[in-house]
Amino acid sequence: MNFIKNAKKFALDVLFPKFCFGCAKEGVFLCAPCEKDINDTINVQKCPVCSLRNFSGLVCPPCKKYTNLSRFLFAHSYKNPLARELIHAFKYQGIIELAQPLAGLMVRTVKNFEVPLRKTMLMAPIPLHPARLRSRGFNQSEMLASILAKEFELELVADNLFRRVHTSPQVECTGFKERRKNIEKAFAVKNPSELGGKRVLLIDDVSTSRATLDEAAGVLKEAGAISVWGIVVARG
Numbered sequence: 001m002n003f004i005k006n007a008k009k010f011a012l013d014v015l016f017p018k019f020c021f022g023c024a025k026e027g028v029f030l031c032a033p034c035e036k037d038i039n040d041t042i043n044v045q046k047c048p049v050c051s052l053r054n055f056s057g058l059v060c061p062p063c064k065k066y067t068n069l070s071r072f073l074f075a076h077s078y079k080n081p082l083a084r085e086l087i088h089a090f091k092y093q094g095i096i097e098l099a100q101p102l103a104g105l106m107v108r109t110v111k112n113f114e115v116p117l118r119k120t121m122l123m124a125p126i127p128l129h130p131a132r133l134r135s136r137g138f139n140q141s142e143m144l145a146s147i148l149a150k151e152f153e154l155e156l157v158a159d160n161l162f163r164r165v166h167t168s169p170q171v172e173c174t175g176f177k178e179r180r181k182n183i184e185k186a187f188a189v190k191n192p193s194e195l196g197g198k199r200v201l202l203i204d205d206v207s208t209s210r211a212t213l214d215e216a217a218g219v220l221k222e223a224g225a226i227s228v229w230g231i232v233v234a235r236g
C-alpha cells in the first residue's frame with residue numbers, strides 16, 4: 001500500500017512539480033526558510049474597528065459598541081504578497097496542502113500575542129453556503145479551524161452556524177456598508193443550546209472589512225455565546 005502511495009506521489013511530483021510560492025525553489029509549495037520569513041513578520045495587531053495598533057488583539061473599549069467581536073487577531077496584512085498568494089492558491093486553486101502552513105501562521109499569532117485560550121472555548125469556522133461548498137469542494141475556513149482545534153485541543157463546531165443565504169462574494173462589494181448589507185442575515189444557528197454560555201473563536205481565511213465575522217458573531221451571541229473572537233490569516 002505504501003509502495004503504491006509513494007509511487008503515486010512520485011508520479012504526481014514528476015507531472016506537476018511544486019515550486020515554493022516565496023522563492024520558486026522546486027519541491028514544495030512553501031519552503032522552510034520562506035515559511036520562517038513569513039512567520040517572523042507577525043508583530044502587531046490592530047483594533048478591527050479603528051485600526052489602532054495594539055499587542056493583544058482586543059477591541060478598544062470605545063469601539064466595542066460598533067462590533068460583536070471582543071478580540072480580533074490576524075497573522076498578516078492581505079497586502080503581504082506572499083500571504084495573499086498562498087491564500088489564493090489554497091482557496092481558488094485548491095492546493096489544500098497549504099492549509100497547514102496557513103493555519104501555522106494563525107497558531108503562531110495566537111502564541112506570539114499570548115492569547116489566553118480556555119479549554120472550554122469552541123472553534124467555529126465561517127461556513128460556506130452549500131452551493132459554494134459544492135463548487136469549491138471544501139471549506140477553506142473549516143480546514144484551518146480543524147488544524148487550530150487540534151493544535152490547541154479545543155472542540156471544533158463546524159456544523160452549527162450555517163449560511164442560509166447565498167450571498168455574492170464579499171470581494172465583489174466595496175466598502176464596509178455595502179459588505180455589511182450583502183452579508184446581513186446570511187447566517188443562522190442550528191442548535192443554540194450548544195453555544196449557550198460559550199466563548200467562541202471564529203475562524204476565517206481573510207477579513208477585508210470584518211463585516212462577515214461581525215455578522216456571524218452577532219448570530220452566535222444571539223444564540224447565547226458570551227463572547228466571540230475572530231482569527232484570520234489575513235486582514236484586508
Ligand SMILES: [Zn+2]
Pocket residue numbers: 020021022023024025030031032033034035
Ligand atoms: Zn521558498
Ligand SMILES: [Zn+2]
Pocket residue numbers: 047048049050051052059060062063
Ligand atoms: Zn478601536
